[in-house]
Amino acid sequence: MAKVNPFRAVRSTRDKVALVTTRSYDIYKKKELNDILRLNPFSFLHILRPGFKFHKTVHGTKRFKMVHNRYNEFKENGIFQNDAKPTYYLHQKSFNGDVFWGIIGLASLEDYQNNIIKKHENTLSEREALFGNYLEVTGFNAEPVLITYPDNTFLTSLIEKYRTLRAEYEFTTNKNRTHLMWLIDQEDEVAQISEAFSNMPSLYIADGHHRTASSNFLYEKLKEGTDQKARELSEHFMAYFIPESSMRITSFYRFINDLNGLHKKEFLMALDENFRIQKLGKRYYQPSKMHHFSMYLDGEYYKLYLRKSNFSPETVLDHLDSQILFKLILEPILGIKNPSTDTNIHYLPETGNEMQLQQLVDSGEYKVGFGLFPISVKQLKTVADNGLTMPPKSSYVEPKLRSGLTIYELK
Numbered sequence: 001m002a003k004v005n006p007f008r009a010v011r012s013t014r015d016k017v018a019l020v021t022t023r024s025y026d027i028y029k030k031k032e033l034n035d036i037l038r039l040n041p042f043s044f045l046h047i048l049r050p051g052f053k054f055h056k057t058v059h060g061t062k063r064f065k066m067v068h069n070r071y072n073e074f075k076e077n078g079i080f081q082n083d084a085k086p087t088y089y090l091h092q093k094s095f096n097g098d099v100f101w102g103i104i105g106l107a108s109l110e111d112y113q114n115n116i117i118k119k120h121e122n123t124l125s126e127r128e129a130l131f132g133n134y135l136e137v138t139g140f141n142a143e144p145v146l147i148t149y150p151d152n153t154f155l156t157s158l159i160e161k162y163r164t165l166r167a168e169y170e171f172t173t174n175k176n177r178t179h180l181m182w183l184i185d186q187e188d189e190v191a192q193i194s195e196a197f198s199n200m201p202s203l204y205i206a207d208g209h210h211r212t213a214s215s216n217f218l219y220e221k222l223k224e225g226t227d228q229k230a231r232e233l234s235e236h237f238m239a240y241f242i243p244e245s246s247m248r249i250t251s252f253y254r255f256i257n258d259l260n261g262l263h264k265k266e267f268l269m270a271l272d273e274n275f276r277i278q279k280l281g282k283r284y285y286q287p288s289k290m291h292h293f294s295m296y297l298d299g300e301y302y303k304l305y306l307r308k309s310n311f312s313p314e315t316v317l318d319h320l321d322s323q324i325l326f327k328l329i330l331e332p333i334l335g336i337k338n339p340s341t342d343t344n345i346h347y348l349p350e351t352g353n354e355m356q357l358q359q360l361v362d363s364g365e366y367k368v369g370f371g372l373f374p375i376s377v378k379q380l381k382t383v384a385d386n387g388l389t390m391p392p393k394s395s396y397v398e399p400k401l402r403s404g405l406t407i408y409e410l411k
Helices: 030-039 050-054 060-076 109-113 125-138 153-162 187-198 209-222 228-233 264-271 321-330 356-362 377-385
Strands: 010-012 080-082 088-095 098-108 145-149 169-172 178-184 203-207 236-243 248-250 252-256 275-281 292-297 300-306 345-349 368-372 396-398
Touching: 050 060, 060 080, 060 125, 088 153, 088 187, 098 109, 098 153, 109 209, 125 209, 153 178, 153 187, 178 187, 203 209, 203 377, 209 236, 252 321, 252 356, 264 275, 292 356, 321 368, 356 368
Parallel strands: 145 236
Antiparallel strands: 010 080, 088 098, 088 178, 098 236, 145 203, 169 178, 248 396, 252 345, 252 368, 275 300, 292 300, 292 368
């Protein structure tokens, strides 16, 4: 059964939280990042890019140590404070009419190793080691893994109760995302939350496979060591637990640099073997069901419908549209053998701009683009339950939580 624990988070004071928390570091473009660092002394980005104050870029272990130093400075200056007792953090995020909510707590790496916390993506050992070393040197984790669970009546009742109460945090970002967070630290409710999770046979990683694997890397490194406190702290990792009904999954566009030496007509003829093709001209098309694909090529949209007569799935993975696209188009026609590393393919989430497929191909940056119907939560769980892994970028999951909202200390 799943073990989910409360913890004493380090977090911003109420008056500065909107200034402190950030989106994920790698999302920022260089100009926006530098503008924030120049104008906002409270931004968590100062911790993540510690060389800014010295007008110098640092790398590797030296950077990790400076991240640790900047973090300690935020604590010394009273920007960050420790909560007094173990707490669950009830968080709500809303934008564009969507409302997401979940509970921030600690997940167990024993549960991860025992497949109670299930995964659906492979990870790269180099990245596991890199971020695992980052966690060890910096001594904190500031970005939770997104984990989903089957809807639970008691846990749902908490959000209904706390929405009527004053939130500890309430702020809206410049991207028009509104965040609220309540602290649940009453012993009876804390115990009930822990019990609710303990009755769940499985939890599922929705986003953050590398973060989880990196925490596991550190756990394995420290568990035979002599530092008992570090060993015990490394047994857990911070996670944002959301009910399945509060999760939204969209797809990633696939953009291809070239047609593997094929002319347009040759490419379309190759597609015809496994797909019915309908040319739409300039009329925008978004797939409305499984096994339907959109394609933008040479100034025109196309519908691609999988020919069911040729469809012979052998595993649950073969039903995924990302796998179908790879097995029937990307690999055999476009010569893409490894969709994780091949430089001929690029991915962008299907969020915010429905014309993105057309615009990036018309610009000449790419030769062709593909759109997919999103996978379902059921598909995600089925793949994980069968011990399989999806092709890269099979799902883009919301919500995304702010970095630095709650911090789990590892020292």
